[in-house]
Amino acid sequence: MTDLSAPDVRDDLVTASHILVQKNILDGFGHVSARDPDNPDTFLLSRNLAPGLVQREDIMRLDFDGNDVEDSGRRSFLERFIHASIYRHRPDVNAVVHSHTASVLPFSITKAATLEPVMHMSGFLGPEIPVYEVRDHGHEGCDMLIRNSTMGDELARSLGQEAVVLMRGHGMTVVAADVRLAVFRAIYTEVNARVQAAASSMGAYVALTPEEARAADETNSGQNRRAWALWEKEVARAP
Numbered sequence: 001m002t003d004l005s006a007p008d009v010r011d012d013l014v015t016a017s018h019i020l021v022q023k024n025i026l027d028g029f030g031h032v033s034a035r036d037p038d039n040p041d042t043f044l045l046s047r048n049l050a051p052g053l054v055q056r057e058d059i060m061r062l063d064f065d066g067n068d069v070e071d072s073g074r075r076s077f078l079e080r081f082i083h084a085s086i087y088r089h090r091p092d093v094n095a096v097v098h099s100h101t102a103s104v105l106p107f108s109i110t111k112a113a114t115l116e117p118v119m120h121m122s123g124f125l126g127p128e129i130p131v132y133e134v135r136d137h138g139h140e141g142c143d144m145l146i147r148n149s150t151m152g153d154e155l156a157r158s159l160g161q162e163a164v165v166l167m168r169g170h171g172m173t174v175v176a177a178d179v180r181l182a183v184f185r186a187i188y189t190e191v192n193a194r195v196q197a198a199a200s201s202m203g204a205y206v207a208l209t210p211e212e213a214r215a216a217d218e219t220n221s222g223q224n225r226r227a228w229a230l231w232e233k234e235v236a237r238a239p
């Protein structure tokens with residue numbers, strides 16, 4: 001049954017796409033999806049389109065094999081399997097952001113550092129953020145994209161129960177219980193990456209302990225409404 005007091009998930013997806021572009025998480029590429037609350041074994045994702053251009057009518061409904069349930073004839077993203085596999089593997093996840101965010105990417109390729117929570121806004125980051133490596137799964141020489149269910153399932157297994165998985169030389173995928181929290185997490189994964197890189201350029205630094213991260217996450221997960229209200233207004237004002 002649809003909860004009429006809940007935000008409309010299609011409207012939230014449009015707003016989320018625009019916020020994530022404005023915050024430099026997405027550019028011409030990347031996407032955000034939501035599990036369909038009315039048909040939880042399907043999910044909502046825009047047609048193949050730059051995220052800044054997404055409008056409500058661009059949203060398609062796909063099954064966990066990446067098929068267009070409504071047979072709309074529109075072209076979907078090649079990497080829809082990222083979303084499909086994660087919804088299949090993680091019943092607690094209702095929103096997924098996939099991006100190629102430049103400040104996060106270095107942590108997917110360096111051997112010298114691992115991304116970790118260094119500030120209170122990113123306590124949702126686990127102490128050991130997984131990195132999905134295509135070569136570990138026999139995909140030598142591939143184009144790095146998650147283009148089928150096999151690779152989607154590998155990525156979902158790498159993610160495990162975490163909120164974020166990095167993808168070597170490609171980007172990141174962020175999950176949450178709803179679209180607004182997924183946007184918050186994507187934005188603060190990016191901020192954390194910048195802060196950590198800045199601190200490590202000065203020398204040794206101190207990260208959050210797992211206990212501090214958990215406590216901060218508990219506080220912030222209930223607070224993201226305030227940030228969403230601001231970000232929503234910012235994109236409404238944007239030309």
Ligand code: MN
Nearest residue numbers: 079099170171
């Ligand atoms: Mn990608």
